[in-house]
Amino acid sequence: xxxxxxxxxxxxxxxxxxxxxxxxxxxxxxxxxxxxxxxxxxxxxxxxxxxxxxxxxxxxxxxxxxxxxxxxxxxxxxxxxxxxxxxxxxxxxxxxxxxxxxxxxxxxxxxxxxxxxxxxxxxxxxxxxxxxxxxxxxxxxxxxxxxxxxxxxxxxxxxxxxxxxxxxxxxxxxxxxxxxxxxxxxxxxxxxxxxxxxxxxxxxxxxxxxxxxxxxxxxxxxxxxxxxxxxxxxxxxxxxxxxxxxxxxxxxxxxxxxxx
Amino acid sequence: xxxxxxxxxxxxxxxxxxxxxxxxxxxxxxxxxxxxxxxxxxxxxxxxxxxxxxxxxxxxxxxxxxxxxxxxxxxxxxxxxxxxxxxxxxxxxxxxxxxxxxxxxxxxxxxxxxxxxxxxxxxxxxxxxxxxxxxxxxxxxxxxxxxxxxxxxxxxxxxxxxxxxxxxxxxxxxxxxxxxxxxxxxxxxxxxxxxxxxxxxxxxxxxxxxxxxxxxxxxxxxxxxxxxxxxxxxxxxxxxxxxxxxxxxxxxxxxxxxxxxxxxxxxxxxxxxxxxxxxxxxxxxxxxxxxxxxxxxxxxxxxxxxxxxxxxxxxxxxxxxxxxxxxxxxxxxxxxxxxxxxxxxxxxxxxxxxxxxxxxxxxxxxxxxxxxxxxxxxxxxxxxxxxxxxxxxxxxxxxxxxxxxxxxxxxxxxxxxxxxxxxxxxxxxxxxxxxxxxxxxxxxxxxxxxxxxxxxxxxxxxxxxxxxxxxxxxxxxxxxxxxxxxxxxxxxxxxxxxxxx
Numbered sequence: 001x002x003x004x005x006x007x008x009x010x011x012x013x014x015x016x017x018x019x020x021x022x023x024x025x026x027x028x029x030x031x032x033x034x035x036x037x038x039x040x041x042x043x044x045x046x047x048x049x050x051x052x053x054x055x056x057x058x059x060x061x062x063x064x065x066x067x068x069x070x071x072x073x074x075x076x077x078x079x080x081x082x083x084x085x086x087x088x089x090x091x092x093x094x095x096x097x098x099x100x101x102x103x104x105x106x107x108x109x110x111x112x113x114x115x116x117x118x119x120x121x122x123x124x125x126x127x128x129x130x131x132x133x134x135x136x137x138x139x140x141x142x143x144x145x146x147x148x149x150x151x152x153x154x155x156x157x158x159x160x161x162x163x164x165x166x167x168x169x170x171x172x173x174x175x176x177x178x179x180x181x182x183x184x185x186x187x188x189x190x191x192x193x194x195x196x197x198x199x200x201x202x203x204x205x206x207x208x209x210x211x212x213x214x215x216x217x218x219x220x221x222x223x224x225x226x227x228x229x230x231x232x233x234x235x236x237x238x239x240x241x242x243x244x245x246x247x248x249x250x251x252x253x254x255x256x257x258x259x260x
Numbered sequence: 261x262x263x264x265x266x267x268x269x270x271x272x273x274x275x276x277x278x279x280x281x282x283x284x285x286x287x288x289x290x291x292x293x294x295x296x297x298x299x300x301x302x303x304x305x306x307x308x309x310x311x312x313x314x315x316x317x318x319x320x321x322x323x324x325x326x327x328x329x330x331x332x333x334x335x336x337x338x339x340x341x342x343x344x345x346x347x348x349x350x351x352x353x354x355x356x357x358x359x360x361x362x363x364x365x366x367x368x369x370x371x372x373x374x375x376x377x378x379x380x381x382x383x384x385x386x387x388x389x390x391x392x393x394x395x396x397x398x399x400x401x402x403x404x405x406x407x408x409x410x411x412x413x414x415x416x417x418x419x420x421x422x423x424x425x426x427x428x429x430x431x432x433x434x435x436x437x438x439x440x441x442x443x444x445x446x447x448x449x450x451x452x453x454x455x456x457x458x459x460x461x462x463x464x465x466x467x468x469x470x471x472x473x474x475x476x477x478x479x480x481x482x483x484x485x486x487x488x489x490x491x492x493x494x495x496x497x498x499x500x501x502x503x504x505x506x507x508x509x510x511x512x513x514x515x516x517x518x519x520x521x522x523x524x525x526x527x528x529x530x531x532x533x534x535x536x537x538x539x540x541x542x543x544x545x546x547x548x549x550x551x552x553x554x555x556x557x558x559x560x561x562x563x564x565x566x567x568x569x570x571x572x573x574x575x576x577x578x579x580x581x582x583x584x585x586x587x588x589x590x591x592x593x594x595x596x597x598x599x600x601x602x603x604x605x606x607x608x609x610x611x612x613x614x615x616x617x618x619x620x621x622x623x624x625x626x627x628x629x630x631x632x633x634x635x636x637x638x639x640x641x642x643x644x645x646x647x648x649x650x651x652x653x654x655x656x657x658x659x660x661x662x663x664x665x666x667x668x669x670x671x672x673x674x675x676x677x678x679x680x681x682x683x684x685x686x687x688x689x690x691x692x693x694x695x696x697x698x699x700x701x702x703x704x705x706x707x708x709x710x711x712x713x714x715x716x717x718x719x720x721x722x723x724x725x726x727x728x729x730x731x732x733x734x735x736x737x738x739x740x741x742x743x744x745x746x747x748x749x750x751x752x753x754x755x756x757x758x759x760x761x
Contacts (some may be wrong), residue, residue: 003266005758130365131366153364156363156364156407158406160345160359166673167627170584170622171620171622171627171630174614174618174619174620174622174628174689175611175628175630175644175688176611176614176615176644178611179612179646188630192629195674199626199674204360207355208363208373210324210352210422211373211374211377211422212349212377212378213377215348215349215377217348217377219377219379220376220385222369222372222375222382222385222386223369223372224382226552
């Protein structure tokens with residue numbers, strides 16, 4: 001189990017600087033969050049589905065990685081359908097449940113919106129190598145390198161925590177304190193994991209310091225992180241999709257500003 | 261190999277002048293009144309009882325001890341005449357735990373990390389990365405994931421990362437203590453190759469003298485009460501101080517006498533059988549089968565050693581036999597006498613029922629500590645059994661004394677030394693007098709003194725009728741304790757039958 005597994009692929013998307021992927025995903029999400037109509041979401045989703053063909057993900061990988069989004073979107077839609085703000089014609093009512101014209105429109109809009117924001121985010125991020133993202137954040141965005149590299153190194157420990165957690169569980173059974181209530185047991189175990197992780201963290205910090213981390217020297221970067229044509233193209237695509245969604249939505253009179 | 265020729269760093273000297281260090285929050289000094297000089301290019305084996313401050317000295321030389329909030333300093337400690345912390349990268353430190361030294365996800369990036377921090381230009385970094393990986397014999401692609409490396413490979417990776425900084429002072433803090441025998445040889449050979457190509461001053465800490473004896477030209481023994489106990493050529497120091505060093509926990513070659521001995525030999529017969537496994541299939545998690553077709557028995561008053569290469573499933577087998585992991589196939593049953601009214605399969609026992617039947621000692625003692633003091637830690641088991649206060653106290657007092665932990669009764673288990681933690685982890689399971697003891701690498705990383713104590717304690721228990729099952733890489737331990745050996749074959753293949761020793 002490793003959070004730092006290295007994604008591999010030859011298509012262009014794997015070589016695009018992760019900072020550009022982050023930027024275009026944020027841009028798209030930011031614009032689509034401004035409205036809750038179904039037209040803008042549908043337009044964005046349509047454009048995205050076309051673009052996914054060029055993403056270089058196999059169909060299997062695409063479905064596997066985006067499965068949570070495919071499950072979450074209709075679930076949220078269904079909840080909205082049953083319990084969403086009642087408006088217009090009532091189709092069906094049962095207790096607290098009111099399926100109305102308003103709630104069904106809202107449900108469709110919600111489902112499409114989650115897909116339109118979720119799918120591209122997942123597609124962009126399954127192709128991101130955390131090391132490359134850290135390089136980009138430090139060299140392109142110019143976040144402090146100590147902060148970025150500390151976070152990156154810490155991420156590697158997460159895999160060890162999972163092993164620790166399993167060992168702690170077995171050890172508790174072996175020590176005769178594994179029978180009690182689950183909540184109490186989990187609380188004790190979580191505390192033990194916290195103690196272990198602090199110890200692991202401080203050992204890692206020592207190892208990093210021993211390699212000159214934090215030395216008062218201007219750091220160099222073994223891996224250059226550049227932001228060029230390919231990156232601008234990706235951000236540009238995100239921008240075009242977002243603008244198209246807004247324009248179509250406003251033109252068809254469906255734009256529904258959330259704060260309005 | 262033109263390793264360190266091109267830009268060989270100036271090998272560094274070390275000077276300690278009345279140097280001492282006390283960690284914040286401690287009353288005793290970790291190192292006190294240390295006076296010593298190490299000339300550039302000298303190769304030193306640093307010895308001393310555990311707690312003599314060897315690691316503290318190495319951390320200080322590497323400049324990673326921390327500032328005033330981490331502790332208090334006396335006297336002066338100089339590398340090449342300057343403060344160690346002011347010249348990062350001048351000293352390279354390799355630590356004991358392979359897992360805590362891997363910093364990045366890819367092999368090449370990890371080696372480059374130190375150079376980046378020191379501001380080495382990019383082209384020069386990659387030149388050094390290739391060179392240092394070749395030097396330590398780590399023949400994997402630069403993009404190879406570091407998580408897929410073995411312990412010995414991780415240590416060689418860390419060594420490459422240290423060498424890439426071109427240190428004038430190479431510091432190794434028990435670099436092989438957590439490795440299996442193959443890993444020890446890998447790392448030792450890599451260091452030998454490095455020393456052939458480098459003029460760097462070299463200091464290594466290690467309990468097992470034999471590994472490094474031929475690579476050093478000076479042995480320094482730190483005194484537990486401060487200062488230097490002995491200093492000189494390896495042969496001279498080991499001859500004159502051998503007895504004393506051996507008592508202090510150092511593995512001095514040729515000093516195996518005074519070893520504990522078994523009183524009784526195996527009692528045969530099937531009446532003593534505690535556990536029987538037939539065609540057992542073991543799995544770490546439900547879907548990951550690690551070994552199959554395991555047939556063995558574990559008997560009262562005997563010791564079975566489980567051996568085999570890394571990844572062959574030794575720990576998984578121990579945890580399965582100890583009733584902690586569910587077998588994924590085959591049979592594992594306790595004899596009627598051993599089950600004593602509980603279910604036949606150990607995995608069906610409750611946590612409380614396990615206490616008097618199987619005691620499992622984990623490889624990492626820290627995983628099994630659950631209390632705030634040593635005394636409370638020992639009382640956890642007896643209390644879970646619902647024993648009365650006075651009975652618990654009596655049992656705990658006996659154990660504290662038997663394990664030489666009485667002076668630490670109120671200490672936090674996590675603050676103990678490695679040897680003390682090991683003794684405590686054995687003590688916690690002995691507290692409820694289980695009839696079967698399952699131990700995972702009980703002598704891993706231990707000094708000679710703790711090793712002797714653990715062996716003596718186990719032999720005594722076996723003589724008194726306790727069954728012992730121990731996973732071990734340590735051939736000395738297997739020879740001293742085990743009646744039988746069950747050898748697991750490398751992953752994929754099936755296992756061999758039990759060998760009578």
